[in-house]
Amino acid sequence: MQSKKTITILGSTGSIGKSTLDVLARHPEAYSIHALTASGQVDLMLSQCARFRPAVAVMAREDAGRMLADKVKAEGLPVEVRWGAAALDEVASAVEVDAVMAAIVGAAGLSPCLAAARAGKRLLLANKEALVVGGEVFLTAVREGGATLLPIDSEHSAIFQSLPEDPRAWSRRVHKIILTASGGPFRERDPSTLKDVTPEQACSHPNWVMGRKISVDSATMMNKALEVIEARYLFGMSPDQLEVVIHPQSVIHSMVQYKDHSVVAQLGTPDMRVPIAYGLSWPERMISGAAALDFHALAAMTFEATDSQGHPERFPGLHLAWETLKGVPGSCAVLNAANEVAVAAFLNREIRFDQIHAVNRSTLDAWAGPEPHNLSDLYELDRRARETATAKLAQQSA
Ligand code: NAD
Ligand code: MG
Numbered sequence: 001m002q003s004k005k006t007i008t009i010l011g012s013t014g015s016i017g018k019s020t021l022d023v024l025a026r027h028p029e030a031y032s033i034h035a036l037t038a039s040g041q042v043d044l045m046l047s048q049c050a051r052f053r054p055a056v057a058v059m060a061r062e063d064a065g066r067m068l069a070d071k072v073k074a075e076g077l078p079v080e081v082r083w084g085a086a087a088l089d090e091v092a093s094a095v096e097v098d099a100v101m102a103a104i105v106g107a108a109g110l111s112p113c114l115a116a117a118r119a120g121k122r123l124l125l126a127n128k129e130a131l132v133v134g135g136e137v138f139l140t141a142v143r144e145g146g147a148t149l150l151p152i153d154s155e156h157s158a159i160f161q162s163l164p165e166d167p168r169a170w171s172r173r174v175h176k177i178i179l180t181a182s183g184g185p186f187r188e189r190d191p192s193t194l195k196d197v198t199p200e201q202a203c204s205h206p207n208w209v210m211g212r213k214i215s216v217d218s219a220t221m222m223n224k225a226l227e228v229i230e231a232r233y234l235f236g237m238s239p240d241q242l243e244v245v246i247h248p249q250s251v252i253h254s255m256v257q258y259k260d261h262s263v264v265a266q267l268g269t270p271d272m273r274v275p276i277a278y279g280l281s282w283p284e285r286m287i288s289g290a291a292a293l294d295f296h297a298l299a300a301m302t303f304e305a306t307d308s309q310g311h312p313e314r315f316p317g318l319h320l321a322w323e324t325l326k327g328v329p330g331s332c333a334v335l336n337a338a339n340e341v342a343v344a345a346f347l348n349r350e351i352r353f354d355q356i357h358a359v360n361r362s363t364l365d366a367w368a369g370p371e372p373h374n375l376s377d378l379y380e381l382d383r384r385a386r387e388t389a390t391a392k393l394a395q396q397s398a
Contacts (some may be wrong), residue, residue: 004032007092007280010112011103012036013044015211016126016152018324019272020101021052026287030282037104037112038077040064046071049053049079056080057260058087060108068281088112091120099280101125101152104212106340107382108334110134114375117149119140123278128230129340133231133333133378142255151234155179155227157275158253158266159235165283170235178255178263179227179308180247182207184218187248191314197353199346207250207270216343220356221306221315226339228321229332239325244318246304251293266356316357319362329371330381331364338363338392345393355396363389 007024011017017038025173033058038045042064049057049072057072057079059065061290065083072079080090092100092112093208097123102113109127114134116123117311118141125131131138142149151157162172170177185206186194203215209217225332228242252274269291279289306318319338324331341360345351351359368387 004030005098005280006032006034006096007090007099007101008035008037008094008097008116009033009101010037010088010092010109010210011039011045011101011105011127012048013038013041014103014105014195015209015214016103016272017101018163020041020103020276020280021048022054023273023277023288026289028174030286033096036096037088038064038089039104042067042071046075049077050075052352053077054079056082057089058091059083060085060088085111086312089115092116093121093191095119095264097121099124101276101279102130103152105129105211107133107336110138110378111375112361114138114141115188117147118145120146122148122150122279123241124150124152124276125234128153128226129336129389132226132229132336133382135332135372137372137374137378139233141385149234151230152272152273152275153230154270155254156230156234156271159182159231161278162254162256162264163235167236173235173258174241174242175240175257175259175261177231177235178245178257179224179231179245180254181221181244181251182223182250183246183248184221184302186219186314187246187304194314194350195354199349202346202353206248208272212347213340213343216346216356217339220317222317222343222360223317223322224357226336228318229325232325233297239322242322244306246306247301248304249298249301250300251301267293268283283376290342317360320360324364327364328367328369330369331367333372333378333381335360335366337365337382338389341386341393345397351396353392358396359389359392362392366392 001158034056036054037058039060062083069081100116103126106129110130113130170215173261202219250270252265257263271290274290324335338360342356
């Protein structure tokens with residue numbers, strides 16, 4: 001019998017974190033949990049500790065950590081409670097850990113991702129913003145640490161499953177990568193009414209149930225822009241080899257077109273437990289809990305260009321992926337920082353939906369370098385870009 005694999009889940013209280021626990025619960029003989037981490041959801045973390053018995057629970061926020069420690073003690077649970085950024089890095093790189101699920105939202109997940117990469121872990125990456133911000137610094141840490149970086153984002157898992165097993169063949173055989181996009185909740189909405197969209201409307205996605213930040217990103221298509229950048233780094237393609245097509249049913253999760261124009265795609269029901277299970281079990285397969293695709297019940301699979309209704313202004317943010325990939329080094333990280341600030345402001349009802357793009361655009365326009373070379377450069381760039389975006393925000397809401 002093989003020994004159990006030990007996992008840390010960064011962001012266990014979120015949408016991806018909970019789906020990961022659901023998959024792991026189906027395979028108790030194969031996995032044990034070293035650490036669960038969250039930002040501030042104390043009661044949910046307490047119930048996860050009671051059910052999954054991790055060795056360690058980490059809260060990013062100190063107040064939440066202290067509160068959790070009291071509750072864990074009161075319930076007599078054998079779980080060590082810690083808090084703060086250093087503790088996140090430690091549970092991501094601890095010697096007893098085999099795999100790390102990176103499911104924190106935003107650039108906040110970068111540091112523990114890099115810690116896991118440097119420690120040579122199997123790094124299951126849902127946290128796309130960490131790779132968008134980290135770029136080459138992230139890839140260098142993976143290479144130097146001897147880590148295995150596996151995509152969890154459904155599109156990137158699909159691409160990974162459609163590529164040859166040997167990455168050395170990718171550049172030789174692949175013509176382009178085609179990412180599918182559902183088009184989000186506003187695919188058919190009159191673009192002139194996008195200014196009236198509420199956070200509740202933006203967060204109700206037609207095919208996927210997700211955290212609030214990625215739901216807003218899906219509605220603006222900034223999620224797809226971040227995914228184009230993510231694909232560039234994961235698969236080493238040039239920006240011109242990356243294409244996006246709208247596929248409203250979310251059945252084809254993405255495709256690889258080879259040099260002979262043969263296309264290989266991965267299909268399935270829209271359920272994140274499939275890419276999560278694949279990342280955990282790769283190169284093997286295991287039960288995920290997702291329903292099987294029923295081709296007899298599938299009415300149609302349709303495709304549209306991203307500006308197909310003649311309204312390129314519906315998704316103005318999508319284009320920023322190629323612009324930043326070809327632009328001044330560091331632009332991708334600036335775009336991510338601006339977008340995090342703008343989305344938080346929209347969810348807080350400080351700016352309108354259509355102003356998210358205005359903040360991103362004007363923050364990018366104000367960026368002129370220098371190129372980031374290491375983690376401290378990236379933190380400085382992220383801090384400065386957030387400062388600029390916050391100033392642009394004030395101009396928008398004035
Ligand atoms: P979520 O908001 O549901 O969960 C985020 C998790 O991160 C929570 O556990 C939260 O406590 C933790 N967290 C938030 N801020 C933190 C901080 N500053 N420090 C430490 N921890 C913090 O988000 P989600 O939908 O699960 O998405 C997580 C990541 O996975 C995102 O990067 C998202 O783009 C990506 N992703 C999600 C989906 C999906 O279906 N939800 C699909 C593909 C990719
Ligand atoms: Mg995705």
